[in-house]
Amino acid sequence: MTGALRLLRIAALLVAAWLPSAGAGAAPDPLPSWVAGASKSAIVQFVTTVTDAGSDGFVPPAERIATFDNDGTLWSEQPLYFQGYFALQQIRDMAPDHPEWKEREPYRSVLANDLPALLAHGKAGLMEVLLTAHSGMTADEFVASVARWREKARHPGTGKPFTQMVYQPMLELLDYLRDNDFKVYIVSGGGVDFMRVFAEEVYGVPPEQVVGSTLDATLEMRDGIPTIVKAPKLVLIDDKAGKPVGIYRHIGRRPILAGGNSDGDLQMLEYTTVQRSGADTTPRLGLIVHHTDAEREYAYDRDSHMGRLDKALDVAPERGWLVVDMKRDWKRVYPGEQ
Incomplete structure (x- = not known):
């Protein structure tokens, strides 16, 4: 077999080996939203x-x-942890049963929709709001409250559901x-x-x-x-x-x-x-x-x-x-x- 024929045969074998996989199509990219890099x-x-x-x-x-x-x-x-938005809404929903919150911080800032004032109370104020919004109810009641919030709440910047x-x-x-x-x-x-x-x-x-x-x-x-x-x-x-x-x-x-x-x-x-x-x-x-x-x-x-x-x-x-x-x-x- 001449050198040229040998090369042609090798090439044919390579093509034959490649064709089945080519016909089946390349494996799908598992990370299509990632830039190749x-x-x-x-x-x-x-x-x-x-x-x-x-x-x-x-x-x-x-x-x-x-x-x-x-x-x-x-x-x-951003601009606030999404669970923070849930806690703020939870406080507003609970407010009718707590008229004293209108004059008591950090709840007054929450009810006034004054986020900068709430943040000014620091970690202690935020923690009080979070603990109040997440406790004092049954586990099933809490799950229901999160589900209701999730259906209605929208991000203030994008308007998208969270x-x-x-x-x-x-x-x-x-x-x-x-x-x-x-x-x-x-x-x-x-x-x-x-x-x-x-x-x-x-x-x-x-x-x-x-x-x-x-x-x-x-x-x-x-x-x-x-x-x-x-x-x-x-x-x-x-x-x-x-x-x-x-x-x-x-x-x-x-x-x-x-x-x-x-x-x-x-x-x-x-x-x-x-x-x-x-x-x-x-x-x-x-x-x-x-x-x-x-x-x-x-x-x-x-x-x-x-x-x-x-x-x-x-x-x-x-x-x-x-x-x-x-x-x-x-x-x-x-x-x-x-």
């Missing part, structure tokens, strides 16, 4: 490594735990991980009871995989029915150092992937990614959503009153964390956008 490649490479049984970095499915913050990581958080202000690229990432046998958890400073009302419908995350700030509760018999009643006492603040504690208490496994957007997620990212010993060679990924897009969403980091990203942004390079630039790395922000 370093961030998308890093995510795909990580998932490929931990799911390849022939790879030194293979991780058994039972250990593929991923945790994500909610506010600013899975949905927007549950439509989720990030399309992050929804795709959650699906991509689940398709590769990851178990995905929400680990957020937001109230666990609040998030559980919509997490499964919006994110595909069932209630038992939501970890959040938690109020105490009691069991009472009401008309012969065992009933959970929410109490105005925090038993877990699932923020900063509280996030690894919440993971330990509720998940019982250390994540191999954690995603956040602020200094409130710093300890969760460290807990997930810092190797405990030289023998720990498990691949690990820390991901930070950096809000850089003032046109499609918001641009903020170090000086923001919500979702402040300062120290975590500084340590990200030395920790090897992936910093996702919203403006550069995302083709779209919210579902339905082009």
